[in-house]
Amino acid sequence: MNAPLRRAGVVILVLFALIFGKLNWVQAYKADEYRNDARNKRVQIAEYERPRGVIQAAGGETVAQNTETEGELKYQRIYPKKEIYAPVLGYKPVNLSAVGVEQFENDILSGSSDKLFADRLSDMFTGDKTGGGNIVLSLIPRAQEVAWKQMTNNQRGVTKGAAVAIDPNTGAIQAMVSMPSYNPNPLASHDDKVAFEAYKKLDADKDQPLLNRAVANTLPPGSTFKVLISAAALENGYNVDSEIPAGGVYQEGGATIKNAEDEICPDSEVTLKTALTQSCNTGYAKLGVKLGRDVVIDTAKKWGFEDEALHVGDLEAADKGLPVAASRTGPIANEDGTVDKSALAQSSIGQRDVRMTPLQGALIAATVANNGTQMRPYLVQQQLDADRRTIYTANPKPLRQPTSSGVAEGLKEMMISVVENGTGKSAQISGFTVGGKTGTADTSEGANPHGWFIGFAYDEDGKAVSAVCVMLENVPGGHASGEAARIAGLIMKAAAGRGGD
Numbered sequence: 311m312n313a314p315l316r317r318a319g320v321v322i323l324v325l326f327a328l329i330f331g332k333l334n335w336v337q338a339y340k341a342d343e344y345r346n347d348a349r350n351k352r353v354q355i356a357e358y359e360r361p362r363g364v365i366q367a368a369g370g371e372t373v374a375q376n377t378e379t380e381g382e383l384k385y386q387r388i389y390p391k392k393e394i395y396a397p398v399l400g401y402k403p404v405n406l407s408a409v410g411v412e413q414f415e416n417d418i419l420s421g422s423s424d425k426l427f428a429d430r431l432s433d434m435f436t437g438d439k440t441g442g443g444n445i446v447l448s449l450i451p452r453a454q455e456v457a458w459k460q461m462t463n464n465q466r467g468v469t470k471g472a473a474v475a476i477d478p479n480t481g482a483i484q485a486m487v488s489m490p491s492y493n494p495n496p497l498a499s500h501d502d503k504v505a506f507e508a509y510k511k512l513d514a515d516k517d518q519p520l521l522n523r524a525v526a527n528t529l530p531p532g533s534t535f536k537v538l539i540s541a542a543a544l545e546n547g548y549n550v551d552s553e554i555p556a557g558g559v560y561q562e563g564g565a566t567i568k569n570a571e572d573e574i575c576p577d578s579e580v581t582l583k584t585a586l587t588q589s590c591n592t593g594y595a596k597l598g599v600k601l602g603r604d605v606v607i608d609t610a611k612k613w614g615f616e617d618e619a620l621h622v623g624d625l626e627a628a629d630k631g632l633p634v635a636a637s638r639t640g641p642i643a644n645e646d647g648t649v650d651k652s653a654l655a656q657s658s659i660g661q662r663d664v665r666m667t668p669l670q671g672a673l674i675a676a677t678v679a680n681n682g683t684q685m686r687p688y689l690v691q692q693q694l695d696a697d698r699r700t701i702y703t704a705n706p707k708p709l710r711q712p713t714s715s716g717v718a719e720g721l722k723e724m725m726i727s728v729v730e731n732g733t734g735k736s737a738q739i740s741g742f743t744v745g746g747k748t749g750t751a752d753t754s755e756g757a758n759p760h761g762w763f764i765g766f767a768y769d770e771d772g773k774a775v776s777a778v779c780v781m782l783e784n785v786p787g788g789h790a791s792g793e794a795a796r797i798a799g800l801i802m803k804a805a806a807g808r809g810g811d
Contacts, residue, residue: 358383363419363442365399365411367449368691374399374412379500387498393491394458397522398449398632398689401494403505410522411445411689414623414630418443418693425693425701443701446692448482453776456804457487460797461780466790468761470783472523472668473797475805478676478766478774480706481685483622484805485778488523490515525622525634528665529781532749532791533589534762535660537674540586540724542601542609544717550583550724556593563652567595567659570750586724587732589748591659598658603642603649606658610639613677613712614670614684622669624690625704631689637666660749671764671779673709675746678725679766679774682718684709725765729795734763736795739803742775743768746798748791753784761790767802776805 362385365374373395376385387402389395400410408416417423421442457473464471475484496508512520521527543552556575560567568591569575575590585593598606610616615637623631640663642653656662669687677684686709693702713721725745728734733748746765753759766777778801780794803809 355382357420358385360421361385361441362387362402363421363444363694363696365415365419365445365447367395367447367451367454369451370446371451373447381500383500386500389494389498392493392495394454394487395449396491396494397488397524398447398486399494401497403497403509404500405502406497406505406509410632411447411623414621414632415445415690415693418445421696426695428695441696443696444694444698445690446694447689448477448484448691448704449486449689450484450805452807452809453485453801453805454487457485457797457801458489460800461487461489461782464782464793464797466761466782466785466787466793468782468785468793470517470523471781472527473778473780473801474524474668474672475776475778475801476672476676476685476687477805478679478685478777480704481676481687481709482691482704482706483687483689484776485801486522486524486689488521490517490519492519522632523781524668525632526667528635528637528667529760529783530662530664530751530753531660531666531671532751532760532762533591533594533660534671534674534747534749534764534779535658535664535666536586536589536594537678537721537725537747537764538609538613539594539598539601539606539658540582540721541613541713541717542605543582543597544720545609545713546601546605548582550720551581553579554582554585554593555596556580556585556590558592560592560595560655562595562599562655563650565595565652565655567591567655583724583727586747587727589728589733594659595655599651599654603654606654607639607642610637612710614673614710615639615666620687620709622687622689624693624702625686625688625707626702634669635667637670639664660751668779668781671762671781672777675725675764675766675779676774676777677712678718678721678745679768679777680718681715682711682713684712729765733791734765734795736792737763737765737799737802739767739799739808741770741808742803742806743772744799744802746795748795750790758784758786759790761785761792761794763791763794763798765795765798765802767799767806769806776802778802778805 361376400412402408402412419442473487499505618636620634621631644650729744734746744767749762751760761782764779778798780798
């Protein structure tokens with residue numbers, strides 16, 4: 311064999327070796343990736359040969375289901391309540407990534423979970439295409455719908471905000487609303503062009519309808535943060551009747567702090583209870599400075615601030631569910647690391663760099679109502695197999711113990727006074743004992759402030775039935791928190807099964 315032929319033979323052998331190696335690498339290492347790639351049409355068709363499991367709210371109302379089609383993909387995912395549940399449910403598209411409950415409960419809904427192995431084994435013998443498992447959420451339909459209606463038809467014309475209601479005793483999410491929202495049905499279309507255009511339009515919207523503001527948006531909480539400063543005070547030698555310095559104006563460094571109105575705590579001293587009831591800015595700014603930066607930051611952390619790992623889903627896995635943005639206090643420090651007393655004074659009334667999610671606000675109120683124990687929040691109440699046999703039921707568990715029952719009792723007394731005698735009267739519910747705290751948070755210069763309310767309700771038997779946070783962004787017309795308080799009362803009333811509107 312002459313040299314050229316020999317070289318050609320070697321090249322051919324090398325090429326065959328490379329092809330053989332590539333084939334083995336694909337089969338050994340990449341097969342699962344290619345098989346499960348969303349762009350694999352055969353995988354898509356196989357996925358839609360069996361009905362995806364339904365998602366229901368508490369009590370059995372279906373909020374995500376399927377219809378049969380005549381197309382190549384046999385089942386179409388539909389969302390009958392459209393915008394009302396979308397920030398929680400998310401959507402299951404054909405060629406895009408699923409989000410929300412559809413994403414983090416996909417193994418159950420698609421039928422691929424190990425919990426549904428028996429169903430898949432049965433299918434091997436019967437030839438059936440058993441549907442996926444089903445999810446039952448903790449959301450109470452009446453509370454969810456009242457929250458949506460009141461938020462989107464609020465009396466101040468606000469177009470952005472969020473509301474969260476929690477069962478203080480268990481951590482079950484009773485309602486979670488974010489506005490503006492979106493209709494998930496076009497996103498689940500089998501027509502790739504329709505789905506992509508729908509997503510593109512929503513993603514480009516400056517009002518961010520795809521953002522779940524209840525868990526993913528952090529804003530200055532204003533005077534709702536005074537509940538945590540009150541907790542710090544009660545843990546450091548104060549009681550509800552302790553006198554604290556107040557007055558009409560407080561100057562600390564470059565910060566000038568005034569009360570919302572001249573008639574609010576103009577005296578040089580007021581009780582801690584009166585300061586919260588009237589929402590005394592000067593009193594809480596001075597109190598925060600006296601307690602010190604470390605106490606303020608550490609107290610906020612104990613209640614859940616700075617938590618970067620919290621998810622709201624089912625309780626089986628701490629990292630499974632909707633990711634919750636961390637609430638922050640900010641450093642409250644000068645460039646050299648020393649305490650910035652001006653920032654500390656402002657931070658103590660929920661301004662400066664303090665940021666909070668509505669979920670965190672609801673957790674604060676729920677912790678007070680639950681005697682100092684903060685329960686882990688969750689959305690998934692049950693997982694059911696295709697025949698609706700229960701394979702998982704939520705077992706409530708504590709998340710943290712921010713404070714003692716004694717301190718919680720003091721906070722409870724003060725927050726009830728806010729609703730009965732102070733700034734939170736709009737949250738009152740006939741037949742219930744309601745406590746809470748309003749908050750008006752200044753934003754950028756020239757912009758309307760945000761309106762907040764956090765609170766809880768006890769029924770006539772003394773049982774905590776709901777804790778809530780309502781946040782309205784950029785409320786025009788003054789007294790921004792009053793409308794938030796009104797909406798919060800109606801949501802808690804609905805969560806307790808007493809109507810709502």
